[in-house]
Amino acid sequence: MTFDSRQVSPFRPSSQKIVSTTNGNTTLVIGEGSLTLTDTLSLDSILVVPFLYYNLLSVSQITAALSCIVIFWPEFCVFKDIQTKQTIGCGIKGGKLYYLDLQSKDSNKLRQTLMTDGSEGEKKKSEIWLWHRRLGHASFGYLKNLFPSLFARSDVSGFCCDICELAKSHHTSFSLILNKSLLPFMVIHSDVWGPSKVPTLSRSCWLVTFIDDCTRMTWLCLMKTKDEVNLLFQKFHKMIGTQYNAKVRVLHSDNGGEY
Ligand SMILES: [Zn+2]
Incomplete structure (x- = not known):
């Protein structure tokens, strides 16, 4: 304003x-x-x-408009580009406010101090980002082979490019599939969870679930050990037969060892 x-x-x-x-x-x-x-x-x-x-100058406005971050130190603050981490501006504290002072000597002094402490690494980092973009988003491991000197002080794992993550991922998210089964007990999903850090009052640390695909009715059984799954499933299977006069046709599991 x-x-x-x-x-x-x-x-x-x-x-x-x-x-x-x-x-x-x-x-x-x-x-x-x-x-x-x-x-x-x-x-x-x-x-x-x-x-x-x-x-x-509104910080919330400038961070959104210029896609930058603002870091406040006791005596000054700096504006950095989110992607390249390059310093794009700075402010000097005067009284209780930070003044965006663009051309004064103080500002130059600030720039110099930023240059000397840690900015050599920053410079190399921004150069790595520049080459990453120049070479069509080449992987940082590959860039390390090309320019070992640039990576002298920074590790490959320290770089994370949003564009690469989106563009190079091999899978899209799974589409939502609503009820497929027409009748109850056509498909039962089962999974085992545990061990829990805190046991129940009956000293159980594990649980097994049986979910009916059609109705989403869920049976949850607590277990002291994982190997109780076998017996619990047999009981569940019998209960379905006697209580609902039905048969489980398909059992879906994640192929875990307990099955
Ligand atoms: Zn990239």
Whole structure:
């Protein structure tokens, strides 16, 4: 938000929006515009609020608009690109506020300190990201073979590319299949779970489930040991026969050893 409409271009007048201030009052927004602060920091939808005494930068707005992260230190803060982790801007603390001070000596000093401590590694990391994109998202293991010197201080596992994960995955998620069985007890799903860290009052640590595919009716039996599955299934099978006059036709399991 800025108080000076001359700072933004192009200035688009509007009288639709209002801004709530901390004392509970509201004040009118007279228009919007864009503003280029540096080569890396350009902001759209800047509100022009003549009532303000200072220009204000919203962190939640800038992180979303520029896809960046903001890290606050006691004396300064930095803006970093999420993907490349490159520093795209910084602020200096003055009093209790952080000032986005783009051209002052302080800012240069800050940049220098960032350069010397740990920024050599950052520089190499951003170069690795650059090569990753240049070579059509080549794997980081492959890049390590190509540029061993770039990986001197960083491990391959430290890199994770969202685009690669989506583009290179071999499976799409399983589609939702609703009830397939027409009659109860055509298909029974069974699975064993355990051991639980906390036993029940009857000292059971395991459980086995029998789920009817048609009705989703679920039988859950507690077990002290895993090998009780065999006996419990026999009991379940008999119970279905006597109580429902039906036969289990298919038993689905995950092929675990207990079956
Ligand atoms: Zn990638």
